[in-house]
Amino acid sequence: MRGVESTASVSTENPLKYWFEHHPGLVTLILLLVLTTAGILLMTWKSSSESTRGLGAGMISGAVVTLALFFVQLSIDDAKNQAADNAEQAAARQAQLSDNAAFRLAVSLQNNLTGFDYTGHSMQGFYLSGKTLRDADLAGVDLQHATLHSTDMSYADLGNADLRGANAHGASFANASLVGADLRKADLRNATLRNADLHGAQLAGAVVDADTCWPSGFLTRQVRLEVRAEPVVHFGRVARPASAGHVCTAHEATPR
Structure with missing residues (x-):
């Protein structure tokens, strides 16, 4: 040949x-x-x-x-x-x-993007705040610095996705696959990661607070050392001190 x-x-x-x-x-x-x-x-x-x-x-x-x-x-x-x-x-x-x-344009015009296939596209810097991306195929997608505030990504495949610096404040990753995902310096305050698969995920510098909920057994000492804990602030006042978060309860499955 x-x-x-x-x-x-x-x-x-x-x-x-x-x-x-x-x-x-x-x-x-x-x-x-x-x-x-x-x-x-x-x-x-x-x-x-x-x-x-x-x-x-x-x-x-x-x-x-x-x-x-x-x-x-x-x-x-x-x-x-x-x-x-x-x-x-x-x-x-x-x-x-x-x-x-x-x-x-197609993404921006729709709020419900359930099951959408994003493979082969870069979504770096996309504004996806409040959108529904349940069960979406986001494996390996570039989501650096994307705005995912209160976005529902439950059951989504985010394996090996690049979420560095993404604003996922209040987002739901419930039952999502985040295997090998890069979450360094992502904003995960008030985010829900109930039953999410975080094997091999990178979390160094990820911003979290007391309202961030983690899968059972995941919040180890190593994770606490890697993330950056911030206080919960309401109306400019500290409502709760800095914390790495807590284990999710049964009702913490949807964006808040």
Whole structure:
């Protein structure tokens, strides 16, 4: 298979460019032979008859012109290929931007996004406050700095999702899969994680408070050391001191 791929690439690639890039030693040798031949012809030309000198001069001129045409053709082909590549890249970028804009509009116009499949899309910085994303497929999705305030993501698949810096204040992750999710520096104050699967999740610097509820048996000493506990503040006044949260009770399953 490798040999077939190599042959295919040679056939579609500019032959001059291919030999110049992939066999520079051979090209250099050929150029040296041409120049050496030109030198010999020049020496012969100096000591030969007028007719022979004319023939030698013609051969030298032909060699020089051939070399010049070689490099000119190579430059032209490179310029054409670069222009084609730039056009293709610009078209691909425009298509991607249009696709992302349409996706963002579709998400923003709906409040109930239950079961929606977000795979293949970046949702970095999206505003999803108060929306329902129950049972949504968000596995591996980029949700960095997304606004998820009071968002219902219960039963959602957030495995390996990137939630760094996301504002998930008051959000529900009840029964959600957060396996391998990155929650570093996410705002999890007042968030519900009842029965959530947090195996391998990264929580360093996640902001929590006394109202953050965790799955049974998860709130270990290590977790308490990793998260950043903040006091509960109501109307500018401290209602409860800083705490890493508590174990969820049966009724803590929906956004509050």
